[in-house]
Amino acid sequence: MMVLPARRLAAELGSWxxxxxxxxxxADRIRLLTLDGRIPLGTRLPAERELAAQLTVSRTLVAAAYARLRSAGYLESTRGSGSVVTMPGRGAAPQDDGGAAVVLDFSKAALPAAPQVGEAAARASRELPAYLNGNGYDPLGLPRLRQALADRYSARGLPTRPGQIMVTLGAQHAISLLARTLMGRSDTALVEAPSYPHAYEALKSAGRRLVPVAVDAHRGWDEDGLEQAFRRTRPALAYVMPDFHNPTGAVMPAAQRARLMAAATREGTVVIADETMAELTIDGRSELPLAAHGPAVLTGSMGKTVWGGLRIGWIRG
Ligand SMILES: Cc1ncc(COP(=O)(O)O)c(C=O)c1O
Incomplete structure (x- = not known):
């Protein structure tokens, strides 16, 4: 379990x-930090006394804030293991109130599968016998799937060969593999803040430190912050989400993509662009993938476009 020290939480809280x-x-500020992923779910918050001392407020005030978060479903407190960050209704299926209003579960940004997913799975299982004569071990993924993924990139304007694709068990698997392969224990990774919290976990456990650069739903990426972070910290790796950034939804303009790749190339940083959200466009408009502007490694997933349970992701090198 991740434990958040009082000093770190105080720094995240800023002027609350x-x-x-x-x-x-x-309570409101802690709730916002939880919703935007800066406090990952499952994190243990500091004890009331420690946070009160750090913020120079009374313990009663912190206790009242924690109680408010508890009653709203953002905190679970158990004797002996402290107060752990959670989400209201976590684990509960979307509920129908029997009438017009349906409660949507926003604790996971994913929908149930469309009916076509079941039909496609039935068709695929009929093709299974053709594969059973082989040993079934294929570290890079089925050639047909790699070809189909390569064709999809080519159709998005990024010519791609199947040899550039490695299939993984979802995007999270891809991010963990890349972090462990490309980072050493003393390395730094540049990340966006906020970002997908499980990527933070993978990068933190592979390297030494994360350097955050702000992304805002309205203003997008902090361009000066990005340039400075590259120059100052020369990160081994940068993990970014230029298309429908999770959770802000921001899309990085083409010119900024080019500047990002130029800065990364100058410092010898490998850029990973997480494209899990890239094909969720509503109006059909999209930018060219980051790899069209320089040697970025792309990761993708069918988790959001098709169904989370499919566990098909990939790396494009
Ligand atoms: C931005 C982002 N990257 C990666 C993942 C993980 O994807 P997968 O389910 O394919 O492992 C998610 C899942 O929510 C995500 O939002």
Missing amino acids: RTVGPAYAAL
């Missing part, structure tokens, strides 16, 4: 006070 009761403002 607003008009209105301080305990509500503190």
